[in-house]
Amino acid sequence: MRIGYPCLNRSIGCTPSKTFRLASYTEERLEQTIAANLACLQKILEYNVEHGLLFLRITSDLVPFASHEICTYSWQEQFADIFQGLGDYCKKHGFRISMHPDQFVLLNAPDAGVLERSIRELAYQSAVLDLMGLDRTAKIQIHVGGVYGDKAASMDRFVENYSQLDKTIRARLVIENDERLYAVADCRKIHDRTGIPVILDTFHHSLNNQGEPVQTALSILAETWTSQEGLPMVDYSSQQEGKRPGAHAEHIVSEDFSRFLGDSKPCDFDLMLEIKDKEKSANLALALAAEDFRLVTRSA
DNA sequence: GGCAGTCAAGTACGC
DNA sequence: GCGTACTTGACTGCC
Numbered sequence: 001m002r003i004g005y006p007c008l009n010r011s012i013g014c015t016p017s018k019t020f021r022l023a024s025y026t027e028e029r030l031e032q033t034i035a036a037n038l039a040c041l042q043k044i045l046e047y048n049v050e051h052g053l054l055f056l057r058i059t060s061d062l063v064p065f066a067s068h069e070i071c072t073y074s075w076q077e078q079f080a081d082i083f084q085g086l087g088d089y090c091k092k093h094g095f096r097i098s099m100h101p102d103q104f105v106l107l108n109a110p111d112a113g114v115l116e117r118s119i120r121e122l123a124y125q126s127a128v129l130d131l132m133g134l135d136r137t138a139k140i141q142i143h144v145g146g147v148y149g150d151k152a153a154s155m156d157r158f159v160e161n162y163s164q165l166d167k168t169i170r171a172r173l174v175i176e177n178d179e180r181l182y183a184v185a186d187c188r189k190i191h192d193r194t195g196i197p198v199i200l201d202t203f204h205h206s207l208n209n210q211g212e213p214v215q216t217a218l219s220i221l222a223e224t225w226t227s228q229e230g231l232p233m234v235d236y237s238s239q240q241e242g243k244r245p246g247a248h249a250e251h252i253v254s255e256d257f258s259r260f261l262g263d264s265k266p267c268d269f270d271l272m273l274e275i276k277d278k279e280k281s282a283n284l285a286l287a288l289a290a291e292d293f294r295l296v297t298r299s300a
Numbered sequence: 301g302g303c304a305g306t307c308a309a310g311t312a313c314g315c
Numbered sequence: 316g317c318g319t320a321c322t323t324g325a326c327t328g329c330c
Contacts, residue, residue: 008324021326022308061324068308103322104309117309146311180312246321276323 001231001294002096002270004048004055005282012047014040017061027073030064034075037062038082045089052297053282055096055233055270060121062128067120076127087132094299096270097138098233099125108145108158115161119169126169137230140172141199144182144190155186159193170196176235179204179246184217191224198224202260203237203274207246214260218267230270236260237274248274252281258288268294 008015016037020029041062048056065071076083090097105118122140129138148154162170175191176199177184184205187198200221202214212220218234225232238256240247252275275281289295 015325017324019307019325021306024326065308070308102309103311106310109310111310114310121309148311244321248322 001268001289001292002054002094002296003273003282003285003289004053004057004096004271005273005275005278006057006100007059007278009044009047009279010277011279012040012043014043016040016044017059019061019064022065022068022070025065025070030071030073030075031078034063034079035082038079038086042086042089045086045093045095047279048095049093049298051279051283052286053279054094054296054298055098055272057098057100057272058128060099060101060125063124066124067117076131080131083128083131084133087134090132090134092299094296096230096233097129097132097134098272099128099140101125101140101142103143105142106145107142107161108148108154110148110157119165122169122173123166126172129172130168136171136228138172139174139197139199139229139233140169141174141176141233143178144175144186147181151181151186155190158190162194162196174199174233176201177204177208179207181208183208183210184212184220185210188220188224196224197226197229197232199233199235200269201235201237201274203235203239203246203248214263215267218264218269221269222267232267232269233272234264234269235272235274248276250276252284254284254288257285261289261292265294 018033018036063075101121105121106114107118109115125140144158174197175187177187184200191198198221200217205217221232238249238253240249273282273285
């Protein structure tokens with residue numbers, strides 16, 4: 001079990017998600033922004049090595065507008081060496097890497113334009129991981145998508161569109177249960193038809209399930225990952241007190257987290273903490289898991 | 301320098 | 316059919 005946090009680090013004084021408005025797009029600005037974002041990503045990796053946080057989700061904003069039609073800049077060629085350096089650093093230190101496109105990426109969209117833009121975004125994120133030279137354990141996690149008034153047909157559409165994807169993208173994709181539409185059991189059905197691995201979001205699972213305890217959900221999960229693809233990935237969060245159900249917590253709740261560690265044994269997985277204060281909670285989680293036999297904090 | 305409104309992209313849902 | 320919530324960090328214009 002590696003532990004990590006998504007995208008941003010609030011302690012190191014830089015962001016890998018620097019962007020700008022479409023209206024201010026210029027190639028110079030794009031180039032400067034990518035350079036700054038990649039430099040910050042390197043700083044985050046170094047911070048994480050120092051702290052033993054070996055699971056990292058890379059921000060979708062690393063290369064702003066990468067999948068937008070406005071972008072004709074050859075960022076892949078221009079920054080190839082830097083991406084490779086980042087990837088070498090990750091491999092040297094035993095990092096697990098993921099990416100997570102946001103809500104606009106919908107592989108089961110009935111609208112051809114939405115689908116096309118989604119595929120372009122997946123191609124971009126896939127290219128980032130490829131440029132870093134990362135193996136099949138580096139994943140891109142998406143949700144199944146919308147229901148569009150007919151869930152069965154929408155799942156069929158996911159399967160069909162997935163099968164049409166370039167195989168380099170298919171090798172990266174994993175699906176995650178969501179809090180309203182597609183539960184773990186739905187994701188499992190899609191896995192059975194496609195072989196796509198399933199990510200468990202424990203918080204979403206608590207809000208949308210078919211009665212399976214976490215332990216059962218983790219067992220279902222484990223069956224969907226091959227050894228080639230590494231340990232299953234799990235997203236963990238808890239409810240922010242006083243906010244609507246589904247709102248992510250600002251800080252990790254120690255008792256909840258320790259209970260989760262206990263409940264999830266002996267399943268092993270890499271754990272992403274979707275908590276708003278990022279590395280602060282991740283460091284606390286690491287301390288809480290210090291005695292856990294599954295925990296890995298440095299390269300073997 | 302600080303603040304409020306806005307930002308590439310979509311879906312679901314209430315009225 | 317239309318407007319709004321969802322979610323969220325960073326940008327941008329305005330004071």
